[in-house]
Amino acid sequence: MQLRLPIHVTDVQKYKRCPKMFAAEVEKRYRQPEGHLSHLGVLVHSVIAEYLRWCRANGQQTDYDRLPVILNDKHRESGMAPETWDEAYEICDTFARSHLVPQGHVMIEGTIKVDREGRLVHDDSPLGWLEGTPDFVDYERDDRVTIVDWKSGYASEPDWFQLETYAWLVAETISMTARPAEYELVYDYVRWNVVKSKIVTADDLPRIEKRLRRITDLMEKDTEWKATPGTGCSFCTEECSVEVRPYVCRIEDEAVEMARALILAEKEKKRIEGYLKPYIAEHGNVTVNGIEVGYKRSGDLVWPDVDTFKRACLDAGVNPVEYLKVDTRQVNKELRDNGELPGWLVAIGESGATLRFGTRKAKGG
Numbered sequence: 398m399q400l401r402l403p404i405h406v407t408d409v410q411k412y413k414r415c416p417k418m419f420a421a422e423v424e425k426r427y428r429q430p431e432g433h434l435s436h437l438g439v440l441v442h443s444v445i446a447e448y449l450r451w452c453r454a455n456g457q458q459t460d461y462d463r464l465p466v467i468l469n470d471k472h473r474e475s476g477m478a479p480e481t482w483d484e485a486y487e488i489c490d491t492f493a494r495s496h497l498v499p500q501g502h503v504m505i506e507g508t509i510k511v512d513r514e515g516r517l518v519h520d521d522s523p524l525g526w527l528e529g530t531p532d533f534v535d536y537e538r539d540d541r542v543t544i545v546d547w548k549s550g551y552a553s554e555p556d557w558f559q560l561e562t563y564a565w566l567v568a569e570t571i572s573m574t575a576r577p578a579e580y581e582l583v584y585d586y587v588r589w590n591v592v593k594s595k596i597v598t599a600d601d602l603p604r605i606e607k608r609l610r611r612i613t614d615l616m617e618k619d620t621e622w623k624a625t626p627g628t629g630c631s632f633c634t635e636e637c638s639v640e641v642r643p644y645v646c647r648i649e650d651e652a653v654e655m656a657r658a659l660i661l662a663e664k665e666k667k668r669i670e671g672y673l674k675p676y677i678a679e680h681g682n683v684t685v686n687g688i689e690v691g692y693k694r695s696g697d698l699v700w701p702d703v704d705t706f707k708r709a710c711l712d713a714g715v716n717p718v719e720y721l722k723v724d725t726r727q728v729n730k731e732l733r734d735n736g737e738l739p740g741w742l743v744a745i746g747e748s749g750a751t752l753r754f755g756t757r758k759a760k761g762g
């Protein structure tokens with residue numbers, strides 16, 4: 398298999414997961430599951446990008462009314478089934494209502510291409526060696542660039558390699574003397590309005606480059622494209638003789654059966670807990686095969702009295718503000734009372750929501 402240049406950052410990520418799967422994909426033996434969610438992801442990305450461009454072109458921080466117009470056009474172009482419109486709208490509307498569109502220096506779905514020395518080259522340059530397309534880059538702050546990847550699916554396990562590599566590429570788009578000290582990497586799970594972020598500094602970039610070059614060196618010299626079994630096997634459709642390949646269900650009937658089994662297992666768990674708790678309350682926790690079952694203390698000291706806390710800090714010569722967090726209860730109350738948050742709160746807010754896999758009551762169920 399002949400590796401074609403420029404290498405895309407997502408190719409490096411795939412190779413890192415399994416060279417055999419990557420080679421199979423290049424040779425079109427392996428195909429990413431082309432299900433509903435991947436088509437929806439393309440649609441959602443294009444709508445969000447267009448929405449941001451529209452708002453910026455019109456000097457607006459939001460324009461909720463424009464969103465359905467953009468979605469109508471993009472949905473028609475996509476050729477997707479009419480019922481996908483609602484799902485896409487819900488995701489994009491959640492995004493629009495939780496993000497104010499920045500008016501400063503940003504890049505929306507722009508491709509960055511560099512040569513072998515890591516120098517920026519023009520999009521159609523034959524010297525292009527590596528390229529990447531971050532969904533959104535905010536250059537507005539002098540001390541920090543924010544690089545965002547929108548995810549529209551259900552899962553939320555971040556693989557930081559992609560965004561770290563984008564940080565290295567983005568640094569190349571800024572003149573050496575103006576490069577910021579920090580790069581904020583953000584996975585924005587737009588379906589859930591959940592954000593996972595971390596910061597890498599300019600000092601981390603050489604480490605990121607070194608790791609990237611180690612993998613691309615392997616890619617460029619590879620002739621065997623060996624299988625490296627791992628978590629990617631669950632989704633891989635390549636013919637492969639790896640023995641321990643975790644089973645995943647791929648069809649709806651089976652998924653429904655598994656969900657049903659999970660609900661029953663949770664009910665059974667509650668039932669057994671009910672039997673066990675009185676015994677444990679009297680005799681203490683039970684250990685089986687090195688696993689302790691029973692009560693476990695969690696949580697730390699709390700200081701509910703803010704005035705006492707502030708006074709103690711000031712007496713000790715410590716700035717209390719450094720220890721304080723915003724109490725979101727008041728903010729959420731405002732949201733409940735008024736239907737939506739005022740713009741100035743949205744502008745400074747970050748999504749603190751988290752995702753948990755499990756069972757819950759269905760809407761309207």
Ligand code: SF4
Pocket residue numbers: 415416417418624625626627629630631633634635636637638639642
């Ligand atoms: S099944 Fe696993 S090891 Fe085999 S090609 Fe796919 S990802 Fe690689």
